[in-house]
Every structure is written in C-alpha cells, then in structure tokens.
Amino acid sequence: MGLGDGRQAVYNEVINALGNDKPFEARVKHRLLKSALDILTNNLVHKQLQLERSNQIRPLMSDLWMNQDYQETVQEFIVQLTDRECQKRDYSYVLKTFTSSVPICIAGT
Numbered sequence: 001m002g003l004g005d006g007r008q009a010v011y012n013e014v015i016n017a018l019g020n021d022k023p024f025e026a027r028v029k030h031r032l033l034k035s036a037l038d039i040l041t042n043n044l045v046h047k048q049l050q051l052e053r054s055n056q057i058r059p060l061m062s063d064l065w066m067n068q069d070y071q072e073t074v075q076e077f078i079v080q081l082t083d084r085e086c087q088k089r090d091y092s093y094v095l096k097t098f099t100s101s102v103p104i105c106i107a108g109t
Contacts, residue, residue, distance in 0.1 A: 007040055011049050011081065018060040026063050030070045033061070033077045041080050054082035 014036040018029065040049065058078065064070040 008049055010036065010039055011051075015052055015057065015060075018057065023063070026067055026070065029061070030064055030073055033064070033073050037073070037076060037080060049081070051081060051083040054078050057082050 014032060017024070017032060023029070024032070058065075061074050061077070064074045
C-alpha cells in the first residue's frame with residue numbers, strides 16, 4: 001500500500017462520515033473538513049485521489065454553509081477535494097456560490 005492509498009482511505013472515510021445517518025454537530029463536521037484538508041492537500045498527492053463529485057458532497061455540508069464561520073472551509077473542500085467540471089478545463093476563477101448544483105466556473109479573461 002503506497003502513500004496515495006492511505007490518503008485515499010482517509011478521503012473515503014471523511015466522505016463516509018459526512019454521509020453518516022447520524023449527522024455530526026456543525027463544529028465537529030467543520031473540524032473534520034479542516035483536518036482532511038490539512039492531511040490531504042499538503043502536497044500534490046490529492047491531485048491523484050479518486051474524488052467524489054461536488055454535487056454529491058455539497059448537500060452533506062449544507063448545514064456548514066449556512067454558518068458564516070464555516071463557509072470558507074466548505075468552499076476550500078469543494079474546490080480542493082471534489083471532482084468539479086471546471087477542474088478539467090482551463091478556468092482561472094471559481095465563483096464562490098452555493099446556489100447552483102456545482103460551483104460556477106467562469107473562464108478567465
């Protein structure tokens with residue numbers, strides 16, 4: 001098992017925890033996201049992870065998005081650790097919105 005395999009296991013468990021039938025309190029979920037970001041994005045290995053689609057993950061974090069203290073972490077998790085369409089294109093700006101099914105990508109000028 002390589003380093004990437006361990007990171008994939010961490011990612012998978014974070015996603016499983018977010019989808020738990022007994023949801024965590026917002027502060028606990030926020031800490032989980034922050035820890036996942038610290039562990040999984042400290043080098044380029046996260047670019048090799050098998051990521052879940054953002055439209056599947058966003059609903060699991062909607063309670064955090066409603067709290068202004070947690071919005072930055074949610075946005076960072078969505079941008080860094082989900083498979084968004086705009087990651088596959090050459091876009092320089094991701095509009096920070098939570099109103100559509102996926103973050104809106106706007107081509108850079």
